[in-house]
Amino acid sequence: MNLQYTPKRELCIIGFITLIGAHLIFSIYCSYTNSFYQKRYIGISQQVTHATEQIYNFEYTETKSYDTLSSALVDIELDAEFLHDSLRQAQLIPFQSYALIHAEAVNKAKHINSELQEYTRAINAILTAKVSYEYALTTITNTQNLLLDKYAAPAEQLAVMASIYQAAANIQVPDMLNRDLMFKNLLSYISLRDRVGAAIQEEQSKLTEAHIQVKLDALNNYWIEQSSKSKIEATISALCLLLALGSYFFWRQWNNYRQATLYQNELLDIEHERAKLSLALEYAQDTIIITDKEGLTTWVNKGFEALTGYSFDEALGIKPGDLLQGKGTDQKEKQRISECLQQSRSIQTELLNYHKDGTPYWIDMIITPIVDAQGHTVNFIAVERDVTKRRELEQNLALSVEQAESSNKAKSTFLATMSHELRTPLNGIMGMAQILESSTEDETQREQLCILLESGDHLLSLLNDILDFSKIEQNKLELEAIPFQFDDIISPVLSTYKALCADKGIELVIENSIPKERSFRGDKARIRQVIFNLLSNAVKFTPQGSISLNFDEIASSSSPETVLNVSKQSRSTISIVIKDSGVGISQDRLEHIFDPFVQAESSTTREFGGTGLGLAIVKQLVLLMDGRVSVQSEAGVGTTFFIDIELEVTTQRAHPQQAKHSLSCQAISQALSILIVEDNPINAVVTKTFCQKQGHKVSLAENGLVAIEILKNERFDLIIMDNHMPEMDGITATKVIRDEMKLNTVIFGCTADVFKEARDNFISAGANYVLTKPLQKESFFDALQQYQEQLISNATPCPAVGSD
The missing domain is CATH 3.30.565.10 (Histidine kinase-like ATPase, C-terminal domain)
Structure with missing residues (x-):
């Protein structure tokens, strides 16, 4: 069992002792309360006994004796009522009703209260009857005396007395007495005496049968029992409290001894640990330096001597930076280290140091301040590790990464260049094949041209696959997010x-x-x-x-x-x-x-x-x-x-697709004036032929600079702008048209570059749409149809040009 001292454990023990003490106090209070009710009910029992004795011996002599007994009966009734009310009110208090005043006690008090009320009523009835009885006796005596005085002769008195007793026994009374009113009154009082006497006997019999004293004794026994229980509980609680206090003090003494033992063992363990740490620090391969708060060296390990070439005595009392740093050490990093040490903050850095023989080497260094209990810095510990080889490896790796990036960039540049170079002649081949295919009537030639176009499509598909794979490798392939079914x-x-x-x-x-x-x-x-x-x-x-x-x-x-x-x-x-x-x-x-x-x-x-x-x-x-x-x-x-x-x-619906037109149908209903800016003659001829077959007027410019000069003097409905051209490329020319010349002419960019940057650059420069080489009739006609409204609204009247 783990009895290790903790404040929480001691609080639990003290709380337990407090509970025992509280139970003891509660038991004493219960004992006192039970004793209180026991004594009060014993007092009532004594009062009842005394009242019963008095009522049996009661003789009415004066009003005072009657009042005394009547007052005693009232006291009994009031005491019983008070105790019943007291118990009933106490039961309403949660604390007392839970453990002190039980429903049984209240019911017993209520029952005995009712019994005592019956008892006092019976005593009062007997008391009243005895008063009436005494009054009847006194009246009978006085009346007899008056009759005896009235009839003075002994013979008459004897006759009166005999007549009285005979009348009482229902014997025939002489006429002499029957006519006497006083005698009749005497007989009435005799009858009253007999009735009251019988009533007294009856009430006394009921009083005896009620056994009020037995019931009071039973109630007294109940309270004696409750008081005994409370005293026993109080005694047990007191013993438990003494035992708990004794155990607590014994535990405190034992725990103090145990804590002292553990503390001594911990000190021994610390000493052993210090010895091990000292040994480990002494022979660690990493360099460990301890300085005072001023930064002066107070201790170094053998790893320091091996790494720097300086001995312990040579380093003692000197700042490590003054001893090890040189001209190649980063001055900004030295300043940062100095600021951290002044602010007593830890720092990790890499720094160039110099061996005693002048050989440079790189270290990974961590400097940690040691503070005392008041928060004041007392020492600094520096742990240094030689990372010269790692630095060389990182430099070689960085060089390799740079070379790889250069190779990858060269590959991308090569792919972009090859894309342009391959698509440019492919544009001419496929463009002229489409023109010839739509112009020839010879079925054999048409089939041959279809084979040529299929081969061109296949070559274009291979080229697209290679470029797509290159885009994916470079994370340059971006997905669109448009609605579709x-x-x-x-x-x-x-x-x-x-x-x-x-x-x-x-x-x-x-x-x-x-x-x-x-x-x-x-x-x-x-x-x-x-x-x-x-x-x-x-x-x-x-x-x-x-x-x-x-x-x-x-x-x-x-x-x-x-x-x-x-x-x-x-x-x-x-x-x-x-x-x-x-x-x-x-x-x-x-x-x-x-x-x-x-x-x-x-x-x-x-x-x-x-x-x-x-x-x-x-x-x-x-x-x-x-x-x-x-x-x-x-x-x-x-x-x-x-x-x-x-x-x-x-819920957004896809834009309805424009109806696909065959290559021979009209792409736009109105003839346009078109400027084609293209440095490659073959591509220029292909694009020009596409446009002229649709009935549009076409002008050519071999680069962007020539196109700018033409636009200063002529107005066009559409400009088809190539990207890579000598003197001025298409993107620069588009910017000039939009920004300097402020023309809103529709511009179709045309490029062999399939990377997204080329398209984005064209659009950013102000182009409305970007066509990809090799130029396909369908894609070109789709672009014309997409901007048909703008082209027609801005169109300048021009004569239609026939196909050639």
């Missing part, structure tokens, strides 16, 4: 792959369980890119059978019935499952299938082609959308991809 995704998927699957004899099944009216907010283009990549693989690796695409809403914070009332903050998880019956993937390749430049088998590239970037981009895009992607596959059976994407459900 899933029909916007499914329609182009169906239109693109239905014909491809039909050509291969593959069945394409698309099931959409998402309500058509439900709108979501997210990056529609990237979701479509994920589906296109997976479907492209499915079509590529499925020689026969079927491909299924399923859309479902597996978890939603709003029910389908409340689609129109859905909150903007509600989220929904969309499940997309793409299943094919193709060649499948072996199990040992599944875990690496999403790694970049990895394909299922080494023969895949030879048989089907591809870079191995498609699935890597799929996974990265899904992760960017806080989604999950997984795959199940069996070689020779087929593959199933599972995608879960969480999207925000919104």
